Amino acid sequence: MTQMENEFLRIEYNYVINNGTVIDPRTEVRTIANVGIKKDKVAVITRAELKGKHVIDATGKIVCPGFVDPHSHADGQLFSAHVMANMGVTTIIIGSCGVGPYPTQKFLKELYQSGYPINCGALTPESWILREKAGIPSPYDEASEKQIAMISEWVEQDLLEGAMGVSLGLEYAPKTSWEEMVAIAKVAAKYDKPVPIHSRAGGWNSLAATREIIKLQETTGARVLISHHVYQCGQGMLAESLPIIEKAYRQGYKIAVDSGAYCDFACPIGSEVFCDGWQQIYDCTYHDILAGTGVYAGQRLTESTFHELKRDDPDASVTAFVGKPYEVALTLKQPYTMISTDGGFPNLAPGVGHPQSAGTYPKILAELVREQDVLSMMEFIKKATWMPAQFFGLENKxxxxxxxxxxxxxxxxxxxxxxxxxxGLGDPMAAPDGIEYVFVNGAPVIADGKVMADARPGKMISSEARIWKL
Ligand SMILES: [Zn+2]
Structure with a gap:
C-alpha cells in the first residue's frame, strides 16, 4: 500500500458510501467501490475500507452523480425543489422557455440567502419579461429595431453578471421576428453561452419551427438547445424532425436536444398554444385536454369548460393528450439528446399539475432502461448528468x-x-420508489427515501462570461 493510500485511510470522512456500484459517465467506468465525502466534495473512491462519521451500505445499489435538469420551471419554489430532489435531481437550470425571474443573479442571490435544497443556475428569460420591459405591449406585437437593441443590452448585462445562457419561448411570443432572434443569439454567441429555445410551433407546424432553430445556429454560431422536443414534435412528426437535426449534428452544428419521459405537454390554457385553429394544428379536440390545476383539475374539458377556464383562469395548467408514446424512446435514444423535465412550475402543489415534475427520471429508468432496454444504464446516466453539465459548462458536476x-x-x-x-388518475407529485439517498454538496437532501425538510445545501450557480468571439 502506498503512503498516499495510507493517508486516505487515516482520514475520517463525513460520509462513506460502501460497496455500491459506482457509475461515472465521464470515464464510462462502472465499478464496485467505497466513496468518501469530505465537506462538499468527493474525496476518494476506493476499494479499501474507509472511516466515516456516517456510513451508508449501498450494496446492490447504484451510486452516480445527481441528475442535472437542463430545463426547469421551479424558479425558486421550495416544494418544487423537494419534488425534484425526490427523483434524484441535484441541479436545475431555471428560466426556460423565455420565462422566469430577472435579473437572474439578483433573484438567485436572494434565494440562496434564505437557502435552497438543490443547486440552481438561471437563464435570462427573453420572451416575456424583457419584451415587456422594452415596452412591447403584448406577445402579439413585434419589437422595433430600437427595442431589440435595448433587449440585447439587457441580455448581455445579465450574461455578464452570471446567467447560464438566454432562453427563448417563441411559441409564447409569436411575433418574435427573425431579426430579434438573431440579435439575442449573437449576444450569447459572443460569450459562447447556450440558447435553449422553445420552438415557434408544435404539431403540424413543428418541422419549419425546428428548421428555424438550426438556421439560427448556422447564422449566429450560438450553441442552441432544442427544448422538450417531444412536446413540440411528438405528435407523429419526429420521424421527420430527428433526421433534420441529425444532419445538422453530424455536420458539426452546435446543437443539442432535450426531452423528458412524457409525450403529452403541459402549458397555461391562456397561452398561444391554444391559438385559433389549435384543434387542426394538434389534430385533437376539447376532450383531449385535461385540466392540471384550477377548478376543473383532474377533468377532461368540454367546449364550455375550456372557454370558461381560458377566460377566468388563463394561467391554469392543462395537458394536451396529443403525443405518441413511442416517440419518447425514439428521441431519447439519439446521441444529441439529454434528459429534461420541463417540470417544477412555480405554482406546483400536491395533487395537481403534470407528473413530469415528480416522475421523469424514475419513469425512464423503469421503462426505457430496465423493462425495454432502449437505453443502457450508462447511456441513461450520461444523458441525465454528464451531457447537461457539459452543455452548461458545469465543470465539477x-x-x-x-x-x-x-x-x-x-x-x-x-x-x-x-x-x-x-x-384524476393519481397524484402527479407522488414520490418515486427506489431513490434512497440524494446528496447535494456533501449533505443529504433525501435520506432513506425521505425528504430532509430543513436541509438547504444547494448553491447558486453562475457562469463566467468570457468573450468567445467578437
Ligand atoms: Zn417550453
Missing amino acids: GWIGEGADADILIFDPKTVKDNAAFP
Missing part, C-alpha cells in the same frame, strides 16, 4: 470521481419506478 462536487444519488436499479400520475 455530472461526474463522480475525486474532486467532483458531492452531488450524489444512490438508487436501487431493481425497484426504482415512478408513481406520479396525471390528475
